[in-house]
Amino acid sequence: MMFILLQTNPLEGWFIGSGKAYVVVGVACVIFIGMAWWLLRAENRLSKMEELLNSKKNAPSD
Amino acid sequence: MKNTLWKALGILLLAYVFAITFLVPLGPGLLEFQNVERVISSSTENRSVPEYQLIGYGTHWDDDPDALQVFVKSKSQLAALEVIRVDDANHATVGLTLPYSLPAKSWNVLINHPIDGTLLLENGLFLSDRFIDAQATWPAPSFVEHPGNLGFHFPYQPRIIETIRNLMLHVPLWFTMFLLMGIGFVSSIKLLSNPRNQLDDQRAEASVQVGLWFGVLGLLTGSLWARFTWGAWWVDDPQLNGALVTVLVYSGYMVLRQAVEDERLRSRLSAVYNLFAFVILVILLMVLPRFSESLHPGKGGNPGFNTYDLNSALRAVFYPAIIGWMLLGIWMYLVTLRMKRVNRQIELLP
Amino acid sequence: MSERMSRSSAWSRYRFLTAHAFRMEWRQKHGLAGLLLFALASVYACYQVAGGRASSETWNALAWVVLMFSAFNAVAKPWPEDSEAMRKYLKTTLRPGEWILARMTFYSAILSALSVLIFLSFTLFLGSEHFNPRQGLSFLLGLECTALAFASLLSVLSAIASRAGAGFGLTAVLGLPLIIPIVLISTRYGTDILKGILWIDTAHHLLFLAALTGGIGALGFILFPYLWRD
Structure with missing residues (x-):
């Protein structure tokens, strides 16, 4: 580990200088946006289902 | 509107956290600070001195090479x-x-540089071949602590x-798990005091389910950290044992729920178990680590980071990060809870 | 039985229940014999695995593991009160809290006796060269405290499992994670004792165990009525 650390561009350090930081941020953002999107979609679908269930309850003839 | 606002806030906070963090x-x-096994003749003193190499990380010495000053310090002697x-x-x-007779063997290495400021390497220099004389002193050179001239950075x-x-990942993940398990604990107490309200049972189940995810993520990020700082994916440590046992105990809660058929009985049994689980969680993660030696930051006292480790x-x-993760956790919990309620309503449909 | 109990005080009901548990156990001798056999056989298995050459670390670890599994074995046997009809009958004559306390007392007595037996058979088979008599007594004290903590925790868990109708498998699944904190404290204590650390310097572990026992017992006492409810 130290070996890798010592070899790299001193000005920006190993993590950011080597461009790995951008990969990490990219992956994190993709996971993150995916999750938020999934949660929003789940909420929308749940709202629709709740509406449907409520209308069924109110219409006992079904 | 109000409902989407805090979700957006959570997402924005976490986006900010990820961007800044990385x-x-x-x-x-x-x-x-290592000996390079070479002896050179010094220009100031007319005798040969051993040569050392000083290695920095993220330093800017070549921007102003003449301004670099190096000191060694032992107690008050500089x-x-x-x-x-x-x-x-x-x-x-x-x-x-350095003179031949020294007051100590072990020295801290200090440097001063206009850009990097004052940096310290604790016990960076160890001299075993010198004559140790506790009384040895000499006039101290002028040394002024330098704040450095750097932009926003982590220490x-x-x-x-x-x-x-x-x-920013590991610690807030555990905090969020605490929060969710706390919601589960409160719901279980409410359920036991009013067993007719099955919503509390669903609350407890949803919060433990989401909380377990956060616990597992906390374990994984902790394991990564342990690999880097302590050299092993897992070490025997009260804090780590407590974390693993907590996750196991709550997995037991999920198993118990699967094992009982009758709904009323299930809600009551799992509530009782959940109270035990939360008490054990508090004992394991907040009480025991304070009384035993631990590698985990803040050993022998506070199981978190010490306040002085957290700079501005x-x-x-x-x-x-804490607020963002907690908001995300609560959002996940609410969605899970709604899913359970809808599922239940569908099951009850004629 | 019900006449006598409904008119009596809580204390006498508790005493009666405890005595009754012992009497029932004594009548079915195969239960006690099974416990003894399990403990002795595990100690002997440890002796075969580690031999007389067991280091003090191994000695310590095996003793706690044997006690833990013997404790699980002790709570595995279902009680007649676990049946639906019996529970409904008992509910009319006594309070559930008295019953769980009696059950904890019974298990505490059984496990204390069992821990003495395990300790003696350990010194017989795996040797006693790792400690002097004083350390041995301190170790036994630790075993006793652990047995009490096990008894209070496992009686609640076995009650949950039997109420769930899932039998012994569930007791083990629920109990093993919850029992780890107790085992952690006990093993630290045992290691300290066998290392030759003064008893007073490691006695805080026993205090922890006592606090855990008290806490779990109190929690079980408060929560048990909810388990018995229909």
Whole structure:
């Protein structure tokens, strides 16, 4: 580990200088946006289902 | 509107946290001060002195090589060393111009630089071949602590180095798990005091389910951190044992729920077990680590980071991270809860 | 039985229940014999695995593991009160809290006796060269405290499992994670004792165990009525 650390561009350090930081941020953002999107979609679908269930309850003839 | 606002806030906070956490550079620090097995004749003193190499991390010595000053310090005794040359931004060659009789064997290495400021390498120099005379003193060189001239950065800490960024993931994940398990605990108490309200049972189940995910993520990020700082994926440590046992205990809760058929009975049995689980969680993660030796930060007292380890730069990200993760956790919990309720309503449909 | 109990005080009901548990156990001798056999056989298995050459670390670890599994074995046997009809009958004559306390007392007595037996058979088979008599007594004290903590925790868990109708498998699944904190404290204590650390310097572990026992017992006492409810 130290070996890798010592070899790299001193000005920006190993993590950011080597461009790995951008990969990490990219992956994190993709996971993150995916999750938020999934949660929003789940909420929308749940709202629709709740509406449907409520209308069924109110219409006992079904 | 109000309902989407806090979700958007959580997402924005976490986006800010991720961007800052991974894109802000780490501040400079000293990695090593090592003997290069060479003896050179010093220009100031007319005798040969051993040569040492000073290795920094993220330092900027070649921007102003003449301004680099190197000192060694033991208790109150300070001595200046001669900088022979600056090889590049983080390598410098230093001559060990010290008298033969010294007050101590072990010395801290200090450097001063207009950009990096004052940096410290604790016990960086160990001299075993000198004559030790506790009374040895000499006039101290002028030394002024320098604040440095750097932009926004995270503090360098020995051994942790770049993994300090994990602070924004690992710690808030555990906090969020605490919060969710706390919601489960309260719901279980409510259920036991009013067993007719099955909503409390669903609340407890949803919060434990989401909380378990956060616990598992906390374990994984902790394991990564342990690999870097302690050299092993898992070490025998009260805090780590407590974390694993907590996750196991709550997995037991999920097993118990699966095992009981009758709904009323299930809600009551799992509520009783959940109360036990939360008490054990508090004992394991908040009480026991304070009484035993631990590698985990803040050993022998506070099982979290010590306050002085958290400087303003870390705080600017750490507190938003806690709030952001908690908001996300609550959002996940609410969605899970709604799913359970809809599922149940569908089951009850004629 | 019900006449006598409904008119009596809580204390006498508790005493009666405890005595009754012992009497029932004594009548079915195969239960007690099974416990003894399990403990002795595990100690002998440890002796075969580690031999007389067991280091003090191994000695310590095996003793706690044997005690833990013997404790699980002790709570595995279902009680007649676990049946639906019996529970409904008992509910009319006594309070559930008295019953769980009696059950904890019974298990505490059984496990204390069992821990003495395990300790003696350990010194017989795996040797006693790792400690002097004083350390041995301190170790036994630790075993006793652990047995009490096990008894209070496992009686609640076995009650949950039997109420769930899932039998012994569930007791083990629920109990093993929850029992780890107790085992952690006990093993630290045992290691300290066998290392030759003064008893007073490691006695805080026993205090922890006592606090855990008290806490779990109190929690079980408060929560048990909810388990018995229909």
